Amino acid sequence: RSDNEATVRQTGGTLNVYAELVGLSGNASYIQTGGSNSATRMTIASSAGSNGTYFLSGPATSLNVAGSLDVGLYGKGMLNIEAGGEVGSINGYIGVGNQYSLSSSTEGTVRVSGSGSRWTNQLWLMLGSRAPAGFNTRGSLNIDNGGEVSTAKTVLGDGAGAIGIATVSGSGSKLLNSESLVVGFNGDATVNVESGGLVSDVDGYIAMSTGNGTVNVAGNGSQWNNSGLLSVGHAGGGSLNVSSGGLVGNADGFIGREADGNGSATVAGAGSHWQNDGNLSVGYFGKGWLNIENGGEVSSNTARVGEWSGSRGTVAVSGPGAQWAVDQDLRVGESGDGSLRVESGGTVNASYGAIGFASGGNGSITVTGNGSQLNTSGALSIGDHGAGALNISAGGMVNTNGYAFLGAHSGSLGSATIGGAGSQWNNRGNLHVGGGDYGPGGQGEVTVTAGGMVNVAGALKVWDTGSVNMRGGTINANTMTSEGALNFTAGKLNIAADLVVDALGSAPGVALSELGAINVAGATILKGAGILALEGGTLTTGSLVNNGGFIFNKGTLNLTKDNLLVGNGGLLGGMVELKTGQNVNVTNTARIDSGSVLVLNNGSLNAGTVNNLGRIVMDGYLASLGGGTLNNSGLISGSGQIKASLHNAGGEIRANSGDMQVFTGAGNVNESRISLLGGSMDFNQG
Numbered sequence: 001r002s003d004n005e006a007t008v009r010q011t012g013g014t015l016n017v018y019a020e021l022v023g024l025s026g027n028a029s030y031i032q033t034g035g036s037n038s039a040t041r042m043t044i045a046s047s048a049g050s051n052g053t054y055f056l057s058g059p060a061t062s063l064n065v066a067g068s069l070d071v072g073l074y075g076k077g078m079l080n081i082e083a084g085g086e087v088g089s090i091n092g093y094i095g096v097g098n099q100y101s102l103s104s105s106t107e108g109t110v111r112v113s114g115s116g117s118r119w120t121n122q123l124w125l126m127l128g129s130r131a132p133a134g135f136n137t138r139g140s141l142n143i144d145n146g147g148e149v150s151t152a153k154t155v156l157g158d159g160a161g162a163i164g165i166a167t168v169s170g171s172g173s174k175l176l177n178s179e180s181l182v183v184g185f186n187g188d189a190t191v192n193v194e195s196g197g198l199v200s201d202v203d204g205y206i207a208m209s210t211g212n213g214t215v216n217v218a219g220n221g222s223q224w225n226n227s228g229l230l231s232v233g234h235a236g237g238g239s240l241n242v243s244s245g246g247l248v249g250n251a252d253g254f255i256g257r258e259a260d261g262n263g264s265a266t267v268a269g270a271g272s273h274w275q276n277d278g279n280l281s282v283g284y285f286g287k288g289w290l291n292i293e294n295g296g297e298v299s300s301n302t303a304r305v306g307e308w309s310g311s312r313g314t315v316a317v318s319g320p321g322a323q324w325a326v327d328q329d330l331r332v333g334e335s336g337d338g339s340l341r342v343e344s345g346g347t348v349n350a351s352y353g354a355i356g357f358a359s360g361g362n363g364s365i366t367v368t369g370n371g372s373q374l375n376t377s378g379a380l381s382i383g384d385h386g387a388g389a390l391n392i393s394a395g396g397m398v399n400t401n402g403y404a405f406l407g408a409h410s411g412s413l414g415s416a417t418i419g420g421a422g423s424q425w426n427n428r429g430n431l432h433v434g435g436g437d438y439g440p441g442g443q444g445e446v447t448v449t450a451g452g453m454v455n456v457a458g459a460l461k462v463w464d465t466g467s468v469n470m471r472g473g474t475i476n477a478n479t480m481t482s483e484g485a486l487n488f489t490a491g492k493l494n495i496a497a498d499l500v501v502d503a504l505g506s507a508p509g510v511a512l513s514e515l516g517a518i519n520v521a522g523a524t525i526l527k528g529a530g531i532l533a534l535e536g537g538t539l540t541t542g543s544l545v546n547n548g549g550f551i552f553n554k555g556t557l558n559l560t561k562d563n564l565l566v567g568n569g570g571l572l573g574g575m576v577e578l579k580t581g582q583n584v585n586v587t588n589t590a591r592i593d594s595g596s597v598l599v600l601n602n603g604s605l606n607a608g609t610v611n612n613l614g615r616i617v618m619d620g621y622l623a624s625l626g627g628g629t630l631n632n633s634g635l636i637s638g639s640g641q642i643k644a645s646l647h648n649a650g651g652e653i654r655a656n657s658g659d660m661q662v663f664t665g666a667g668n669v670n671e672s673r674i675s676l677l678g679g680s681m682d683f684n685q686g
Contacts, residue, residue: 010035019043023052023075030054032085034061041067042089045077045108052077059084059116069121070096072108072139079109081147084116092125092151095139095162106137112147115172121151127164128157128187138163143197146172152179154201157187157211164189168197171221177201181226184213184236193246196221203228204250206263207236214239217246220271226250230276233263233286240264242296245271252278253300255288259310263288270295270321277301283313283336290314292346295321303330303350306338309360313338317346320371326350330376333363333386340364342396345371352378352402355388359411364389367396370422378402379429383414383442390415392452395422403429403458405436405444407465412442419449419473430458431477434466434484441465448473448491462486464503470516479522482530485509488516488537498522499541501530501549512537512555521560526550536581546571556583564607566614567593578603580622590627592616592634600625600640610644612636612651618661630665632672639679648672655679 005027012034020039022030025047032055042065045052052075056063062085069089071077073096081087095108108127112119127139139156143149144167154177156164164187168175174197175181181201183189186209193199196219204226206213213236217224222245230250232238235258242248242265253276255263263286267274272295280300282288284307292298292315303326305313313336317324323346330350332338334357342348342365353376355363363386367374372395379402382388388406392398404427406414418425430437431454434444440463448454450472460477462468466484468475470491480493481500488511499520503509509529512518514536524541526532526549532539533551542561544550552572564586567574574593578584580602590607592598592614598605602620607627612634616625623640630644632651638659645665646653650672655661657678666685674681 007031009033010037014038021046021052022054023050023077025050027051028053032056032061032063033058036062036064038064039066041065041070043070043073044079045075046070046073048074048106050075054079055082056080056085056087057082061085063087065089067091068093070108071110072096072106072137074106076107077109079111081110081112081117081119083114086117087119088121089119090122092119092121093129093139094125094127094141095137095164096126096129097137107140108138109140109142111142111144112149113142113145115146117147119149121149123152125149125151125154126158127155127166128162128189129155130159130162136161136163139165141166141175142169143167143173143175144169146170148174148176150174150176150178153177153182154180155182155185156191157184157189157213160186160210162187166190167192167194168199169194171196173197175199179203180205182208183215184211184238185209187211189213191215193217193222193224195219198223198225200225200227202226204230205234206232206240207238207261208234210236210260212237214241216241216243217248218243220245222246224248229254231257231261231263232265233261233288234258235261235286238263240266240274242267242272242274244269247273247275249275250277252276253280254284255282255290256286256311256313257281257284259285261286261288264291265289266291266293267296267298268293272296274298279304281307281313282315283311283338284308285311287312288314290316292317292322292324294319297323297325299325299327301327304334304338305332305340306336306361306363307331307334309335311336315340317342317348318344320345322346324348328352329354331357331363332365333361333388334358335361335386338363340366342367342372342374344369347373347375349375350377352376353380354384355382355390356386356412356414357381357384359385361386363387364391366391366393367398368393370395372396374398376400376402379404381405381408381414382416383407383412383444385409385412387413388415390417390425392416392418392423392425394420396420397423398425400425400427400429403437404431405441406433406446407442407444408432408436409441414442415445415447417447417449418452418454419447421451423452424455425453426455428457431456431460432466433460433462433468435461435463439463445469447471448475450490482510486511488512488518490515492517492519495520495522499524500527501525501532502527503530509533509549511535512539514555544571552582554581556585558585558587560587563588564590565593566591566598567596570596577601578605580620586627594634600638606643618642626665646670648674653681655681
């Protein structure tokens with residue numbers, strides 16, 4: 001042993017002892033620059049108040065310990081391995097205390113520096129262990145400039161009050177674990193991997209029990225490789241920080257694994273990457289937070305956010321280049337509470353997405369800001385069996401290449417809100433609201449506000465438990481079938497083919513208010529109890545098949561393909577009155593049958609051709625009859641404006657006392673009767 005200010009120097013030769021103590025109760029140092037030193041057990045600073053230092057330097061210089069190597073057992077110990085020196089041991093303890101060590105200054109430090117410098121430990125390597133009540137133990141390991149430490153298992157911050165710190169710095173510097181790495185068991189621990197350093201193990205745990213742990217992986221080439229799982233905040237408070245090009249890899253990843261676990265992970269900066277070859281769970285049983293920022297990338301085969309009941313997971317993907325790539329399915333709120341926020345240009349890509357996957361699951365995804373995207377190559381289910389919400393705002397974009405569902409199954413609740421300039425939800429398949437492609441399900445709701453846009457390349461299906469609320473913005477769909485509610489405050493609905501309204505039970509059908517517009521290139525078909533109420537705004541359709549559920553109180557009706565018949569079997573019946581604010585425009589022909597009446601009570605009718613065989617009553621200054629040609633073989637009377645080119649053949653134009661008729665169309669032709677019975681007629685263009 002060396003003690004009491006003693007210094008031992010070994011420059012060569014061989015030393016074999018049973019037990020070796022450097023710093024038993026005082027200050028001592030051992031300097032080895034050559035030869036070999038072998039012991040069954042080695043202790044550096046073995047009692048409270050002692051200070052021991054062991055310097056080992058140079059190639060072909062070795063220390064071999066057949067048992068435990070303790071650095072700072074109860075005092076302050078230091079081991080330096082430099083310039084190609086090598087140390088071997090069965091177990092290594094750095095900064096160790098127990099109930100008999102009534103000292104607050106138990107501390108051990110090991111540095112392994114330089115290419116070829118190596119510490120090979122066969123079983124356990126402990127940094128900061130067994131702190132006495134009310135005191136701390138501290139163990140530090142520094143590996144730099146190409147130094148290497150290999151062991152089976154490393155534990156940092158083993159007991160309460162214990163502190164463990166490891167830093168692996170520089171290209172070629174390595175901490176290699178053939179089994180597990182635990183950063184914070186019941187104590188506190190930090191691992192820093194920087195400037196190209198490497199840490200590897202099978203399974204990695206940060207805050208495995210009641211302790212707190214942090215791992216920082218920073219700099220190009222810096223790596224932490226786990227061939228098995230990585231658990232951040234396993235049962236305590238754990239954090240993982242990957243920055244400036246650092247790389248972390250593992251099979252399955254967990255953030256907040258156990259019920260008491262609180263884990264957070266941040267991946268930031270271009271080139272920074274956390275690769276999960278299996279599943280990544282953010283909030284497995286516990287609470288987890290994942291932040292991907294400013295060019296950082298996270299990849300996983302599958303992903304769960306809020307996986308089990310009672311868990312809570314939160315993910316934020318923020319900034320240009322920030323990306324989360326999920327090869328298969330992404331579930332937000334599987335059975336617990338989960339939220340995902342994509343903002344400021346971040347991107348999330350997945351094969352399949354589910355928000356509120358299982359019964360009891362509660363999930364939300366928000367995509368906000370220009371350049372922010374959520375992309376699924378397959379389906380997206382919002383409220384699959386649980387409750388899910390999708391919010392797209394301020395220029396965010398969601399691209400769904402498969403089917404999309406809101407409230408897919410019975411008991412589920414799904415909602416989507418799209419608003420703000422440039423905000424889009426693009427669906428290349430079908431979109432089902434309040435059910436799935438097999439039938440009705442739970443409650444589903446889509447709300448589009450000013451600036452928002454929803455595009456559906458396939459069919460938009462609103463089941464009887466679904467609703468679409470237009471409060472501005474635009475929906476574009478190939479076809480649409482609504483058995484639920486379509487409520488308009490403002491905005492546009494554009495249908496490339498047919499719109500079918502087939503409301504069931506008490507479902508209110510379609511209500512189109514003043515600032516709303518529906519444009520249907522094909523047919524608008526009212527079936528069963530389907531109701532379409534035009535309460536303002538504009539309905540433009542190729543044709544309108546009316547089951548009696550068309551209610552026209554106010555607004556504009558445009559027919560672009562079918563003719564309009566006023567008569568028996570006609571769309572609006574044989575007695576039609578268009579009041580103030582009611583306007584009908586027909587691209588082709590409007591026909592008023594013999595015995596039928598069209599009253600324009602300050603309303604308007606415009607058509608490519610108007611054939612009047614019955615009676616048209618103009619009733620008000622705002623009353624307007626316009627279009628291309630007006631062929632009259634019936635009776636036109638009252639006050640109003642006739643803007644079409646008049647061809648009066650076999651009919652009568654009559655102006656009774658007080659009536660005033662203004663004809664503004666060109667090329668008017670009269671081959672029959674014009675009756676002035678106290679009223680006036682003004683032909684502006686002949």
